[in-house]
């Protein structure tokens with residue numbers, strides 16, 4: 254079981270525009286998908302797609318919260334949710350339509366979400382099922398650093414996919430693994446390189462799953478493994494990191510070796526981007542792409 258504890262759940266709205274985004278101009282929406290979102294939801298989807306057991310945990314509120322619950326239930330994703338104050342946030346991803354050559358990376362506009370609610374979180378944590386907990390995504394606004402640190406310490410070495418203060422707390426709390434991208438690692442240690450991830454592991458014992466976008470990923474722990482991603486045409490990369498991490502944790506929990514798990518995880522992230530996001534992800538495509546990944550000799 255993989256428990257995706259998501260401190261700031263959302264309703265994800267993915268819009269396809271009639272042309273490339275030009276700030277200050279009118280755009281028509283030619284396609285719209287509304288789905289339960291937040292990084293943990295994407296991660297739980299990937300685990301479930303591989304046949305694993307996953308559960309989304311978090312606090313929801315308001316009409317968006319009801320909508321979130323209904324969408325998650327319609328997808329049949331397991332969850333432990335607490336009702337809280339305020340309105341669950343919305344995250345918008347704008348995909349440019351028109352000529353593929355002009356599409357570029359989607360524009361993402363993420364609301365902050367309702368403030369941290371200690372009572373709801375205190376009700377939620379004892380309800381988490383047994384399993385590998387992974388803390389996913391941004392923190393609720395005004396989350397006190399000490400409260401987040403205490404939460405992580407109470408979770409028995411969770412994996413953490415957060416950024417900024419969330420990542421710092423993960424290292425301090427002795428998380429089992431963190432999943433920064435190169436920018437997030439740089440913000441944490443001053444450099445986004447393998448060497449700085451090695452140094453981080455050496456002083457903290459926290460494994461680093463370093464994602465490098467289209468280039469692949471590296472796992473830095475007792476050993477170092479690097480995997481180059483396959484060449485693909487990207488439709489929508491949103492959620493690729495979540496799919497990668499969910500696949501990695503699922504594969505490791507199922508006993509796959511570190512390099513095999515990393516290859517499948519990188520391929521799953523690529524499949525997510527190629528197929529058009531977490532709702533379109535398919536494991537057969539991930540398995541096919543895994544054969545096209547390249548395991549590099551650790552430097």
Ligand SMILES: O=P(O)(O)OC[C@@]1(O)O[C@H](CO)[C@@H](O)[C@@H]1O
Nearest residue numbers: 263290291292344363390391492
């Ligand atoms: O605002 P956060 O919590 O950092 O990220 C939220 C989010 O942008 O991440 C996912 C993609 O990784 C989206 O589905 C989602 O809503």
